[in-house]
Amino acid sequence: MIEEIKQYINGLATKFGAKVDSENSNSYAIRNNVGEEALRDNGAYFGFVEPEEGTSGQYHDFSLVIFPTNNEKAWLVCLGIGSSGFKNDYELASYPGVRRLFKNLITENGYCKSDFTDIESSLSKAFTGREDLRHLKNSISRYTKFLPVCEIIQDASSESAKKTIAAFVAAYAQLRNWPNNNDQRKAVNIALAPFVQKKVINTTSEVINLMTDRKFVVLQGPPGTGKTRTAKEAAQKIKAKVFFTQFHAETSYSDFIYGIRPDTSKETLLYKENHGIFSQAIKHALTHVNEDVVLIIDEINRANLANVLGPIFYLFEHKIEHSDIEIEIAPGLSINRLPSNFFVLATMNTADRSLAVVDFALRRRFAWYTIQPQALEGKYAKGVTKLANENSFFNSDFDEISKIFNWYASSEELSLQPGQGYFIAQTEEEMSNRIKYEIFPLIKEYLQEGLLRSAKEEFNTYFMNRINLSLVD
Structure with missing residues (x-):
């Protein structure tokens, strides 16, 4: 089985663009330590290193390494780092995309370090202490600081195991820029596709489910991701009465909830009540108990939220069932909890770095749903x-x-x-x-x-x- 997998990864490397037995230069050197003594848990491994590192001895930089066994027990396929540390790959290791690429290749049984430049921290005990890895204990402990990504393969001869191995080889080929024509790039993409292909997400449905459970939701994300459109679609799909407002730096309590304003239509100075959009939405919810009411607050983080929300901040607790504390919303309108048919959908632009950070107390009261850029279908x-x-x-x-x-x-x-x-x-x-x-x-x-x-x-x-x-x- 070991010889079969060694031939398999060599064939994949060639398919993905690696130069082997080249007169000018090879794309990798082969490391091979699978003798009987090594297989008795003294560090058996095989894989690829950079060609200048040679076929034996300590080495630098990233490698593709597989820890095999000569029985039916689990193998490990890993992205490794030579015990001599980094020579040429430190900058590469610092790129977040490298971690994102390999993180996609592992299952819940695998392990991925949070920082690939870290060669001082060992693998987590939760991973190294797994029962199905006891037979590789010595191998793992020897290289524990130099394995940023590991995936367990239960049956190396299975199709699923070979797909995982192929994906690791393809990811390594991508790191090393082996592909140099369309066929090789296509082969790499095909090997990675089952692991990196993005799932199609019905954002609106997820938001509706979250809103139904949590009642108060903030849709956060970069500009152009359709946060406001999603909020409107979600409200429309549940056939809710919609109240809409957009916060800005000058939005105040009297604008949003209740205040008084001068009546400029009179010759004498008079004041009139101003019921803000929040009070209007609450009144509608209380008088139309069989109708869902959604208040959409666009750009919620553009205002000073402590000033705008005032005492109603207390009411944004989605699990309040009974309270003897009444909050006055407006004259003649006091409530001890928000109506059960009242929902809030807010939006927040995560790219606007000039705005104040939302405090932890508010974060606890809202659920936060991130809308990421995604390709449109058609x-x-x-x-x-x-x-x-x-x-x-x-x-x-x-x-x-x-x-x-x-x-x-x-x-x-x-x-x-x-x-x-x-x-x-x-x-x-x-x-x-x-x-x-x-x-x-x-x-x-x-x-x-x-x-x-x-x-x-x-x-x-x-x-x-x-x-x-x-x-x-």
């Missing part, structure tokens, strides 16, 4: 998806930007990725203008703020090729 043709209306979704541009963000952006920076709304246009000229006058200035501003620095050259190459503009003046 009729696909030459990098463009034809939508049901006259618009088109330019998915080739969306994919290019997404790939750069996925590879270089930190978890925090992912919230800055332009959403799918930026890539909808009727013509190629309109899309080019959107890139030139919307996406290009946005990315340039991010870079000027010190964000996505490692992706600067990738973005610059994209914009030069697409609209002949450089990020550097």
Whole structure:
């Protein structure tokens, strides 16, 4: 079985573009330590290292390593790091996309470090203490600091195991830039597809389910991801009465809940009541008990929430069943809990870094649903998806930007990725203008703020090729 898998991964490497027995240079060196003594749990392994590291001895940088057994017990397939540490791959290890790529390949039985540059921390005890890995205890303990990704293979001869091994080889090939033609790139993509293919998510249905359970929900995400549209669709699908408002820096308690304002229609100075959108929605919910009421608050984090919500903050507790504390909403309107048919859907732009951070008390009272950029479905043709209306979704541009963000952006920076709304246009000229006058200035501003620095050259190459503009003046 070991010899069969060794031949299998060598064949995959060639299929994915690796040069082997080349007169000029090979793409990898083969490490092979599968003798009888090694197989008695003294560190049996085989795999690939960088060609200059040779076939034996300590080595540097990333490797593909498999820990086999000569019986029916579990194997481990891993992305490894040489015990000599990093020489050329430290920058590569720091890219978030490397971790995201390999994290997709593991199941709940696998392990993936949170930081691939960390060669000081050992594998977690929850993983190394697994019963089905006891026979590999010595092997694991010897390399425990140098295995950022591990996946358990219960039966190396099975089709599912071979798919996992193929995906690891494909991911390693991608790291090493082995593919150099379309057939090789296609082969890599096919091997990775079962693991990295994104699931189609019905966002509106998920939001409705969450809203039904939690009642108060914030839809957060980058601009252009359709947060407001999703909120409106969710309210429409449950046939709710909708009240809508948009917060801004000057929104106050008297605007949102209740206050008094001067009556400018009179010659003498008089004041009149102002029932804010919140009071209006509550009144409607109380008088129409058989009708769902949804209050949509657009851009909820643009206002000073402590000032805007005031004492009603207490009421946003989705599990309040009984309370002897009454909160006055407006004169003649006091309640001790929000009506059961009253819901709040709010939106928050995660890319707007100038806004105040929402405090923990408010976060506890709301459920938070992240809407990420996602390709739009429709009729696909030459990098463009034809939508049901006259618009088109330019998915080739969306994919290019997404790939750069996925590879270089930190978890925090992912919230800055332009959403799918930026890539909808009727013509190629309109899309080019959107890139030139919307996406290009946005990315340039991010870079000027010190964000996505490692992706600067990738973005610059994209914009030069697409609209002949450089990020550097």
